[in-house]
Every structure is written in C-alpha cells, then in structure tokens.
Amino acid sequence: xxxxxxxxxxxxxxxxxxxxxxxxxxxxxxxxxxxxxxxxxxxxxxxxxxxxxxxxxxxxxxxxxxxxxxxxxxxxxxxxxxxxxxxxxxxxxxxxxxxxxxxxxxxxxxxxxxxxxxxxxxxxxxxxxxxxxxxxxxxxxxxxxxxxxxxxxxxxxxxxxxxxxxxxxxxxxxxxxxxxxxxxxxxxxxxxxxxxxxxxxxxxxxxxxxxxxxxxxxxxxxxxxxxxxxxxxxxxxxxxxxxxxxxxxxxxxxxxxxxxxxxxxxxxxxxxxxxxxxxxxxxxxxxxxxxxxxxxxxxxxxxxxxxxxxxxxxxxxxxxxxxxxxxxxxxxxxxxxxxxxxxxxxxxxxxxxxxxxxxxxxxxxxxxxxxxxxxxxxxxxxxxxxxxxxxxxxxxxxxxxxxxxxxxxxxxxxxxxxxxxxxxxxxxxxxxxxxxxxxxxxxxxxxxxxxxxxxxxxxxxxxxxxxxxxxxxxxxxxxxxxxxxxxxxxxxxxxxxxxxxxxxxxxxxxxxxxxxxxxxxxxxxxxxxxxxxxxxxxxxxxxxxxxxxxxxxxxxxxxxxxxxxxxxxxxxxxxxxxxxxxxxxxxxxxxxxxxxxxxxxxxxxxxxxxxxxxxxxxxxxxxxxxxxxxxxxxxxxxxxxxx
Numbered sequence: 251x252x253x254x255x256x257x258x259x260x261x262x263x264x265x266x267x268x269x270x271x272x273x274x275x276x277x278x279x280x281x282x283x284x285x286x287x288x289x290x291x292x293x294x295x296x297x298x299x300x301x302x303x304x305x306x307x308x309x310x311x312x313x314x315x316x317x318x319x320x321x322x323x324x325x326x327x328x329x330x331x332x333x334x335x336x337x338x339x340x341x342x343x344x345x346x347x348x349x350x351x352x353x354x355x356x357x358x359x360x361x362x363x364x365x366x367x368x369x370x371x372x373x374x375x376x377x378x379x380x381x382x383x384x385x386x387x388x389x390x391x392x393x394x395x396x397x398x399x400x401x402x403x404x405x406x407x408x409x410x411x412x413x414x415x416x417x418x419x420x421x422x423x424x425x426x427x428x429x430x431x432x433x434x435x436x437x438x439x440x441x442x443x444x445x446x447x448x449x450x451x452x453x454x455x456x457x458x459x460x461x462x463x464x465x466x467x468x469x470x471x472x473x474x475x476x477x478x479x480x481x482x483x484x485x486x487x488x489x490x491x492x493x494x495x496x497x498x499x500x501x502x503x504x505x506x507x508x509x510x511x512x513x514x515x516x517x518x519x520x521x522x523x524x525x526x527x528x529x530x531x532x533x534x535x536x537x538x539x540x541x542x543x544x545x546x547x548x549x550x551x552x553x554x555x556x557x558x559x560x561x562x563x564x565x566x567x568x569x570x571x572x573x574x575x576x577x578x579x580x581x582x583x584x585x586x587x588x589x590x591x592x593x594x595x596x597x598x599x600x601x602x603x604x605x606x607x608x609x610x611x612x613x614x615x616x617x618x619x620x621x622x623x624x625x626x627x628x629x630x631x632x633x634x635x636x637x638x639x640x641x642x643x644x645x646x647x648x649x650x651x652x653x654x655x656x657x658x659x660x661x662x663x664x665x666x667x668x669x670x671x672x673x674x675x676x677x678x679x680x681x682x683x684x685x686x687x688x689x690x691x692x693x694x695x696x697x698x699x700x701x702x703x704x705x706x707x708x709x710x711x712x713x714x715x716x717x718x719x720x721x722x723x724x725x726x727x728x729x730x731x732x733x734x735x736x737x738x739x740x741x742x743x744x745x746x747x748x749x750x751x752x753x754x755x756x757x758x759x760x761x762x763x764x765x766x767x768x769x770x771x772x773x774x775x776x777x778x779x780x781x782x783x784x785x786x787x788x789x790x791x792x793x794x795x796x797x798x799x800x801x802x803x804x805x806x807x808x809x810x811x812x813x814x815x816x817x818x819x820x821x822x823x824x825x826x827x828x829x830x831x832x833x834x835x836x837x838x839x840x841x842x843x844x845x846x847x848x849x850x851x852x853x854x855x856x857x858x859x860x861x862x863x864x865x866x867x868x869x870x871x872x873x874x875x876x877x878x879x880x881x882x883x884x885x886x887x888x889x890x891x892x893x
Contacts, residue, residue, distance in 0.1 A: 255306040264301075271297040271437065274309050284311040286436045287320035292713050294320065296387055296434045312473055322347035324385060324424075324435040325375075325442055325471040326354050331427035332374040333467075337361065341404045342429070343455055343464050349734070351470030355453050357406065358465055368447040371467075375445050382440030383425040387433060392416040395430065406455065442471050444478035448485075457619065487731050493783035494625040500788050500845060502779075502796070503626065512623045512630030514776055519796035522825070524775055526794050528611055530663065531635055531771065534656060540607040540637055545589035547613060551579040556749055557588040558685050562718050567616045582615040586636040587743075587768055591750040594640050594764075599754040601642060604764065605649055609637035611775070626780035633775040639767040640752065643693070646742065646765050650701040653740050653769045657725060658707075660738070660771040664782060665791070669727040670708045672736075673698055674715035685719050690744035694765075695721045697742055719745040720768075729785040737781060741768040789846045789868065793889045799826035800842045801863070804835050804854035811858040815851065815878060822882045826851075843868060849885070 251263045254273060264273065270288030274281045274297070288295045289308035294316050301307070310317035326345035333340050333356060343355030390398075392411065398421075399407040407430050411419065422431045424439055436442075449468040455461040472478045489495075497503045502520030509515060516524060532542065548571050554560040560568060563584070571580040583589070590608055599606065613633045622628055641649050661669055675695050676684050684691065698721055702709045709723070716722060722741035728734055743766040746752075753761040772778040782790075792798055799819070803812040812828045819826065826847070829838045835852070842850050850866040856875075857863055863881055865873040867888075876884060 252301065253304045254301070255304075257306075257308055266302050267300040269298050269300055270295060270307060270309065273301075273307065277309075281309065281311075285309050286311055286314075286317035286441070287434045289316060294434050296320075296385065297437050298384070299387060299434075319347045320434050320436050321441070321473070322352040322471065323431075323433075324439070325445070325469065326352040327385070327422065327424060327427065327429055327431070327435065328375050328378060328439055328442060328471075329354050329371070329447075329467060329469055330356075330429060331378055331425060332371050333358075334427055335378070336371065336374055339403075341406055343406045343453075344410075345429075351448065351468060353466050353468045355455070355464040355466050357462065363450055363465060363467070368450070368467075372445050372447050375442075378425060379439045379442045379445070381425060382438045384438045385433075385435035386423045387435075388421045388423065390419050390421050392419055395419050395421070398428070399430070441473055444472040444475045446470055446478055446482065451621075453621070454619075459619065484731050484733070488733070488784070491731070491784040491787045492625075493627070493780040496783050496788040497625070500796075502783070510630070511620055512618055512628075514626055514629055514631070520779070522796035523779065523790065523794055527772070527775065527778075528635070531660065532609075534659060535607075535609050535637065538607070538652060538656060539605075540609040543590070543593055543608050543610050545583070545586060545593070545610060545612055547583050547615070548580045549583050549589060551581055553588045553592070554581060554584075557591070557746060558719065558749060559585060559588065569615060569617055583612070584614050584616045586610055586612040586614065586634060587638060587746060587766075588750075590636075590638040591746055591752060591766075594638075594752055595750060599640075599764075601754055601756045601762075604754055605639050605641035605645055606764075607637060607639045609635075612636050626776040629776050632777065635770050635772040635775065637769050639769070640747070640754075640764040641767070642754070642756075642762070643765050646697045646767070647701050647704075649767055650697060650740065650742065651705060653767060654701060654705050654707065654723075657738050657740065657769070657771045661725065661727060665785070666727040666729075666737070669725055669737075670710070671702065672715070672724045672726060673702060673709050673711045674717075674722045674724060675711060675713050676716045676721065677714035680714070683718060684716070686745040686748070691721070694742040694744055698723055698740075717741055717743075719743050722768075727781075729781065730787070735781050736773075737778065738771045738773050739769070742766075743768060787846075790848075792848045792885070795846075795848050797826050797845070797847050798824055798885075799849035799851050800838075800845075800847045801826065801828045801851045801853060802835060802838045802842070803828070803830055804852065806830070808853050808855070808858055812853050815853060815863060818878050819882070822885075824882065824885055839866070851881070 252266050253261050254264055255261050271282060271285060274285045285297050287310045288297050289310060290301060290305050312318060330342055330345055337358055341357040345352065345354035395411045396408060410430060420432060421428050422433060422435055447467060447469040451466045452463045453466040455464055470481065500519060501517050503517055504515050506515060551560065554568060567584040569582040571582060573580055593608055594606060611633050613631060615631050618628055618630055639649050676691055720741050720743035722739050724736050725738040726734055727737045747763050747766050752764055754764055756762045801812040801815055803809050809830045812830065816828055831838060839850055846868060848868050851863040853863055862875050862877050864875050865881060867873055
C-alpha cells in the first residue's frame with residue numbers, strides 16, 4: 251500500500267500502482283471525467299501513469315494552468331498525427347503548449363501551406379479526435395529511439411535524442427502516431443472537442459538563423475465548442491485593441507528601419523504618457539525612501555563577469571561596443587543591477603543607514619531575433635523601472651512586504667483589479683543552474699513565502715522558475731478582455747552582494763553582507779505600455795491621457811478665446827490643445843472622439859461672454875456649461891475618480 255496526500259492535508263491509502271485517474275474515480279466519477287493531468291510530488295504526470303510510492307498529489311482540470319498545458323500539448327500531438335496522415339514524409343521539430351494553445355514546427359519539404367490547408371488539417375484533427383485514442387506512454391532505450399527515428403528518416407528528432415541520456419527517454423503513441431515526448435498528456439483524444447488552427451509562420455530550427463527554416467503551425471483547442479466561440483470573439487476584440495495599431499493611430503510611438511528593428515521611438519504623446527507613469531511611481535517611491543540614480547548605457551565586460559550575468563547569458567544578451575583602443579571591452583547594458591551594486595559599494599555603510607533604496611528608470615539593451623520582435627512587447631531597447639534595496643537579513647521580510655504594497659498600489663492605480671502572484675523557486679534537482687549556497691536560497695525562498703502569506707496575496711508556487719541568482723515573485727494580471735499577463739517582479743538575492751563583496755558595519759562593529767531585493771512594478775515601460783494600451787483600448791484615464799482635453803472653437807472669431815482658456819488650464823497643470831482647423835465643428839468633435847481625448851471643450855460667443863466652456867466627456871455626452879474655475883474643480887474630481 252502507498253499513502254497519497256491531498257492538497258488539504260488529507261492522507262488516504264491505495265494499492266501501489268494506482269493511477270491518478272483511479273484516485274480521482276475514488277473521489278467521484280464527475281471529478282474523474284474532468285481530470286486532465288496530475289501533480290505528483292510537484293511534477294505533472296499523465297492521469298493514467300501508475301504511482302508506485304507515497305506521494306503528494308494534485309488533480310488538475312481545465313480550470314488549472316497545468317490542465318490546460320497538458321490539453322494543448324496533447325493537441326499538438328493530434329496536429330502532428332493529422333499532418334502525418336495528410337502529408338506522408340513530413341518531419342517534426344518540437345510541438346509545445348504555449349500560453350494560449352500550442353504550435354508544432356514541421357518540415358514539409360518543398361510544400362507551402364496556405365489558409366485552405368489549415369481548414370483541411372482541422373477537419374482531419376477533428377476526425378482523429380473522435381476516435382478517442384488513448385495517449386500511451388512508453389519508456390524506451392536510447393538505441394531504440396534512435397532506431398525508430400532513423401527508420402522514419404526524421405533528423406530533427408534524432409538531434410533531440412542525441413542530447414538525451416539513456417533511461418530518461420519516453421515515447422507517446424495515440425492511434426497510429428508515435429512521438430518523442432516527456433509528456434504529460436490527457437487521457438484520450440476524445441476530450442478535444444473544438445479545434446482552430448490560427449496562424450502559419452516561419453521558425454528557424456532551434457532558433458538558429460543559420461539552420462533550416464521550418465513551418466510553424468499555431469492552434470488552439472477547447473473541451474467545449476462554446477469556449478472556442480468565446481475565444482474567437484476575444485481575438486476579434488484583441489485585434490481592435492492591438493497596441494501596434496492604436497500606437498500608430500494615436501501617435502504614441504513609432505519604429506524606423508534606419509534606426510533599427512526593435513528600437514522604439516517615443517512620439518510627444520507617447521512620451522507624455524510615459525512621463526506621467528514615471529512621475530506617479532517616482533512620487534510613490536520618494537514616500538518610501540527611495541533615492542533616484544542614473545547609470546550609463548554601457549559597462550565594461552568585467553562588471554558583468556563579476557555579477558555572473560556574462561557567464562549565464564553570454565552573447566545572447568550582451569552586445570559589444572567598438573572602441574578605438576585595444577584591450578578595452580565595453581558592452582551595451584542589458585540590466586541595471588550590477589551598476590547599482592557599484593553605487594552601493596562606492597562608500598562604507600553602517601547598519602544604521604540600512605535599508606538603502608536606490609531606483610532608476612534605466613534603459614537596457616538585449617538582442618532579440620527579428621522574428622521574435624513584436625511592437626512594444628518584445629523589443630531590443632527598453633526602460634526598466636528598476637530599484638534595488640540593500641538591507642540587513644532581519645529587515646528582509648519587512649522590506650519585501652513594503653515592495654508588495656507598492657506593487658499593489660501601482661496595479662490598483664492602473665485599473666488592474668484582478669491579479670495573482672507566482673512564487674518562482676529553484677529546482678533542487680539542478681543546483682548547477684543557480685549561483686549561491688543552498689543555505690542562502692532556503693532563507694530567500696522562506697522570506698518570500700512568509701511575506702506573501704502575511705500579505706494575504708493569492709499566489710502559486712512554481713519549481714524551477716527562479717532567476718539564476720535568487721527566487722522571485724511575479725505578478726500575473728488580467729486585462730479588460732480576460733487575457734493574462736506577467737507584469738512586475740520582486741526578487742530576493744544573496745548572491746550579487748557576495749560576488750560584489752558588499753558590506754555594512756553591524757552593531758557589533760564587524761562587517762556583514764547585506765541582502766539585495768530587485769524590484770520593478772512596471773517591468774519595462776515598453777511592455778507595460780503595450781499592455782496598458784490594449785487594456786484601455788487607447789482610452790487612457792484622465793490623469794494619464796496625453797491630451798486631457800481639446801478645445802474646439804465653433805468658428806474662427808473665437809480662436810483667441812480658445813487659446814486664453816488653454817493658457818489658464820496650463821496654469822492649473824491641465825494639458826491639451828486647441829483644434830482651430832478649418833473643418834466643421836462636427837468633424838472636429840468626431841476626430842477628438844477617434845483620438846480618444848477624454849474631454850472636449852466647445853467655445854463660442856456665449857462661452858466667451860461668460861468666461862466659460864461647454865463640456866463633453868468621451869463616450870458620456872454633454873455635461874453642460876462651466877466657468878473655467880468650475881471646470882478645473884470638475885477636472886480634479888474626475889481625475890481622482892480615475893475615469
């Protein structure tokens with residue numbers, strides 16, 4: 251017999267070899283029908299895999315990320331089976347689940363797929379799904395795996411097998427299709443009820459621009475047809491909210507081929523939004539004792555060797571700068587933390603000074619392959635709202651709680667009311683991936699876990715997702731149309747202070763090593779702006795809008811009065827423009843609506859005589875006539891409401 255421990259702490263005994271599905275059936279048949287994967291001692295398994303020893307288990311359904319991941323991973327295998335049926339001789343790269351669905355990279359030889367092919371593949375997938383074939387897992391030797399894919403003539407799978415160790419290779423088979431795979435998979439294909447192949451793209455094998463370009467087929471599936479309909483409706487809404495489209499229409503940012511791909515250029519309106527975001531965070535930070543700093547855009551290679559980043563990321567993140575002197579090696583800055591360590595180190599510190607909190611809106615550069623660039627959300631140059639806190643170990647939990655509070659304040663201000671967090675921990679089975687000792691990692695992880703529990707924040711734990719120098723807490727938000735985004739991070743770090751030999755003199759008059767907290771509530775200004783534009787559909791709240799109003803004079807004689815109003819509002823720190831174009835008043839009002847300007851102020855003879863403005867609110871119609879002072883008071887109320 252083996253003991254199975256459930257998430258609520260309940261322990262039940264089962265025969266050795268009992269599967270996760272059988273455990274679910276022992277609870278209820280309804281639960282068993284919905285189980286897609288099973289967590290066994292922190293690792294996600296197939297529901298049909300036998301459990302041979304005592305274990306802690308979690309039963310995952312469609313409502314869990316782990317359930318969706320197994321569902322979409324299995325759907326990728328179903329796609330591959332359909333492709334092999336329709337296009338004999340097709341070769342397969344990798345087919346993982348992604349945040350929304352799955353993809354498979356395939357080599358179809360000289361064949362080029364088009365939209366009409368996707369319809370045909372979808373129909374074949376539906377036909378195969380209805381066969382309700384089980385996903386059967388089988389452990390194989392390396393020699394057997396090599397023999398199978400050599401016979402099949404699939405060099406991509408053979409390359410993957412070459413990197414695996416004997417004794418850890420598994421095949422999965424459904425119907426007539428067999429794939430190299432670690433799993434996990436859902437019980438059978440019949441659970442996949444709704445299928446949509448969404449896109450075709452090119453993808454270099456292993457992400458290497460010098461390797462062959464494969465065809466990447468994206469898709470998404472659901473256990474119910476109505477969920478697919480809801481998803482497709484959301485996709486259509488997302489197209490309307492695409493930050494690249496709105497960014498151009500609202501004149502927020504641009505890209506230039508001559509400047510370089512992935513290097514955004516902020517136009518005046520976009521910069522106005524950025525400045526307001528930065529001012530808001532800067533004010534919040536100053537209340538909490540942060541000091542602003544500025545560091546260079548480059549650094550010597552030695553700086554990043556000391557931090558350990560160069561050995562970890564190498565040429566993937568670091569771009570060299572050519573200098574006229576030999577033996578000088580400078581690199582574009584890919585992160586701010588090594589520079590901030592040097593700021594802390596530039597003079598001695600006493601325990602009485604700690605914590606030291608330094609912050610910077612620091613621009614960094616990382617090379618992304620051209621195919622991975624996407625508007626503002628994936629760029630090569632971006633600005634982080636970076637800050638680092640150097641504190642004593644006994645101050646760590648308190649500082650972490652304060653950063654948690656700051657991050658919540660930021661998310662609330664931006665209108666992200668629905669958010670959770672993920673505690674990213676190290677994988678104890680791969681200690682070589684991380685810097686530092688197990689002792690310091692234990693302390694750092696425990697500090698995060700205790701702070702999150704004390705704050706009451708909803709959080710999940712993910713093994714193996716930590717940064718190489720420390721555990722972290724990532725915030726996961728949902729936008730206005732229900733999409734999830736990772737936004738903002740807090741990391742605890744004992745490693746960089748050790749590598750940079752940072753110290754403070756303690757109450758015992760002896761040197762001690764501080765603990766370092768990395769935090770960035772926005773993450774990066776570019777990615778945050780992309781999410782915010784799509785969340786608001788470009789209709790920014792009043793406090794954040796680049797043009798908070800537009801004044802529309804009814805005809806040319808009232809232009810002078812319109813500019814007088816603009817001057818008066820500028821004195822009250824309210825920003826906007828006068829639209830005195832030679833267009834009809836109706837056209838100018840419509841243009842202001844299209845530009846999503848929150849307030850439209852109309853002035854004519856009556857307004858000039860009374861020293862007033864007629865007020866319209868974007869999407870809410872006329873609000874009547876107000877004196878300038880009344881409008882300023884009205885504006886402040888509306889701004890505080892966050893409209």
